[in-house]
Amino acid sequence: MQPVRIGIVTVSDRASRGEYEDLGGPAIREWLEKALTTAWEGVARVIPDEQPVVEQELKDLCDKEGCCLIVTTGGTGPAPRDITPEATEVVCEKILDGFGEQMRAVSLQYVPTAILSRQIAGVRGKSLIINLPGKPKAIAECMEAVFPAVPYCIDLIEGPFLETNPDVVKVFRPKQS
Amino acid sequence: MQPVRIGIVTVSDRASRGEYEDLGGPAIREWLEKALTTAWEGVARVIPDEQPVVEQELKDLCDKEGCCLIVTTGGTGPAPRDITPEATEVVCEKILDGFGEQMRAVSLQYVPTAILSRQIAGVRGKSLIINLPGKPKAIAECMEAVFPAVPYCIDLIEGPFLETNPDVVKVFRPKQS
Amino acid sequence: MQPVRIGIVTVSDRASRGEYEDLGGPAIREWLEKALTTAWEGVARVIPDEQPVVEQELKDLCDKEGCCLIVTTGGTGPAPRDITPEATEVVCEKILDGFGEQMRAVSLQYVPTAILSRQIAGVRGKSLIINLPGKPKAIAECMEAVFPAVPYCIDLIEGPFLETNPDVVKVFRPKQS
Numbered sequence: 001m002q003p004v005r006i007g008i009v010t011v012s013d014r015a016s017r018g019e020y021e022d023l024g025g026p027a028i029r030e031w032l033e034k035a036l037t038t039a040w041e042g043v044a045r046v047i048p049d050e051q052p053v054v055e056q057e058l059k060d061l062c063d064k065e066g067c068c069l070i071v072t073t074g075g076t077g078p079a080p081r082d083i084t085p086e087a088t089e090v091v092c093e094k095i096l097d098g099f100g101e102q103m104r105a106v107s108l109q110y111v112p113t114a115i116l117s118r119q120i121a122g123v124r125g126k127s128l129i130i131n132l133p134g135k136p137k138a139i140a141e142c143m144e145a146v147f148p149a150v151p152y153c154i155d156l157i158e159g160p161f162l163e164t165n166p167d168v169v170k171v172f173r174p175k176q177s
Numbered sequence: 178m179q180p181v182r183i184g185i186v187t188v189s190d191r192a193s194r195g196e197y198e199d200l201g202g203p204a205i206r207e208w209l210e211k212a213l214t215t216a217w218e219g220v221a222r223v224i225p226d227e228q229p230v231v232e233q234e235l236k237d238l239c240d241k242e243g244c245c246l247i248v249t250t251g252g253t254g255p256a257p258r259d260i261t262p263e264a265t266e267v268v269c270e271k272i273l274d275g276f277g278e279q280m281r282a283v284s285l286q287y288v289p290t291a292i293l294s295r296q297i298a299g300v301r302g303k304s305l306i307i308n309l310p311g312k313p314k315a316i317a318e319c320m321e322a323v324f325p326a327v328p329y330c331i332d333l334i335e336g337p338f339l340e341t342n343p344d345v346v347k348v349f350r351p352k353q354s
Numbered sequence: 355m356q357p358v359r360i361g362i363v364t365v366s367d368r369a370s371r372g373e374y375e376d377l378g379g380p381a382i383r384e385w386l387e388k389a390l391t392t393a394w395e396g397v398a399r400v401i402p403d404e405q406p407v408v409e410q411e412l413k414d415l416c417d418k419e420g421c422c423l424i425v426t427t428g429g430t431g432p433a434p435r436d437i438t439p440e441a442t443e444v445v446c447e448k449i450l451d452g453f454g455e456q457m458r459a460v461s462l463q464y465v466p467t468a469i470l471s472r473q474i475a476g477v478r479g480k481s482l483i484i485n486l487p488g489k490p491k492a493i494a495e496c497m498e499a500v501f502p503a504v505p506y507c508i509d510l511i512e513g514p515f516l517e518t519n520p521d522v523v524k525v526f527r528p529k530q531s
Contacts, residue, residue: 077510078448078450078477078482078507078510078511079510079511080447080511082448093257094255094259094295095295096255096292096293096295097274097277097278097281097295097451098281098291098292098293098294098295099292100451101278101281101282101292101451101455102281102285102292104451104452104455104456105282105455105459108456111526111528112502112503112526113502113503113506113507113526113527113528114452114503115450115452115453115455115456115500115503116450116452116503116506116507116510117452118448118449118450118451118452123255128255146292148289148290149289149290149291149292149293152290152293153255153290153293156254156255156256156293157255157256157257172288172289172290173290174288174290270434271432271436271472272472273432273469273470273472274451274454274455274458274472275458275468275469275470275471275472276469278455278458278459278469279458279462279469282459300432305432323469325466325467326466326467326468326469326470329467329470330432330467330470333431333432333433333470334432334433334434349465349466349467350467351465351467
């Protein structure tokens with residue numbers, strides 16, 4: 001069986017120019033390595049905060065690379081160069097507001113500036129795209145908050161069946177009605 | 178006095194073809210029968226997950242049937258056939274984000290997959306439209322969470338004055354400033 | 355040093371015609387006087403619930419008056435004349451959903467009708483615009499809930515450095531990564 005493919009996209013001008021070490025992408029990979037028991041491989045990208053570039057990369061990861069899940073880090077704040085949510089919204093057919101609400105609610109337990117994060121999640125075809133914050137600690141907090149719902153979401157959009165280590169994160173799949 | 182009219186719309190391909198018993202619509206009716214003391218009559222519809230059909234039905238219930246409140250069940254998830262929020266957004270003049278936020282927050286106390294629900298509420302003319310989930314248990318949880326604000330909302334859009342049994346749900350009307 | 359400029363916009367048909375005393379604008383000013391230790395001056399406006407008028411006023415306060423922060427009061431409900439969020443959305447480049455979510459969550463602790471408020475916040479150029487409710491008590495509750503994040507937001511959009519009295523509101527600025 002082919003491993004499940006997961007896109008990991010670091011959106012950062014400085015990291016894409018090599019002026020800054022990408023910490024967000026490796027933090028996502030590390031978290032997924034602990035959480036997933038299904039065989040998977042990461043498809044990592046480090047790109048600048050340019051909306052057309054981010055849109056194209058997200059589309060490629062969905063449509064050409066066959067990623068069932070794409071996780072971004074960076075570019076979700078209020079500054080002019082922060083355009084990750086805008087790019088995500090353009091490429092998605094459906095936006096799932098509950099992800100952003102829940103990630104902000106969890107981050108608010110740690111920092112009041114969580115309300116400045118515009119992170120969203122949405123569906124393009126059979127792929128789920130989730131925006132995460134830039135800092136490794138906040139990445140882990142957000143992943144723990146939303147990942148219990150991720151495998152069932154991917155079931156509903158007809159992606160692969162994901163399983164996790166319940167000691168890290170417990171997946172929830174409602175009984176079918 | 179004419180009874181107040183309330184639309185109850187089940188959005189489900191299977192239920193509309195008779196392959197599946199509609200449980201959501203009757204659950205809404207049952208909850209409203211317990212909650213409302215104002216004389217009312219339900220206008221029930223069971224329709225497929227087709228966006229133009231849902232839009233037209235919502236418009237008819239608002240504009241022709243004179244429903245002050247329309248409650249939908251089903252079609253709010255991330256799957257391609259889930260289009261109830263899209264249809265609701267198109268026909269409404271104003272979206273009230275607080276309804277979706279509050280319904281998801283309440284459902285999250287029971288299931289982590291609540292973040293997958295895209296349910297919204299909005300206003301069209303003198304009608305309030307609220308999307309509810311598909312399962313009877315979740316319908317009751319969401320109604321209990323938002324209904325205290327529903328009669329005052331309908332006051333503000335110049336609809337009829339709704340009263341409830343306070344043992345089921347306590348209506349809140351702020352003092353006018 | 356020039357004092358920082360803050361716009362205070364009361365959106366109310368009745369107050370703008372002088373039929374009703376503007377309570378919201380003075381409540382905002384009073385709260386800011388207690389909270390801010392940075393020298394500031396208010397630029398107050400009282401305007402009717404007309405969307406083009408509100409849009410033009412917000413644009414002027416951002417682009418001509420040089421306000422780094424603009425706070426509105428009134429016009430965020432579900433009634434047809436409530437158009438403050440619509441005007442805010444039009445003039446902003448980015449909407450920060452976390453503000454509205456957090457203000458509603460806090461107001462819900464007091465009144466279940468908080469879900470009817472459509473208040474939003476967003477960024478236009480180097481200005482942050484925040485919609486507040488109409489009532490002085492709710493204004494203070496919302497300001498306390500979101501203001502800890504406001505100075506850092508204004509830093510990120512390259513506005514002036516705001517400082518507060520920590521006995522009233524503690525500003526949070528994350529360490530730069």
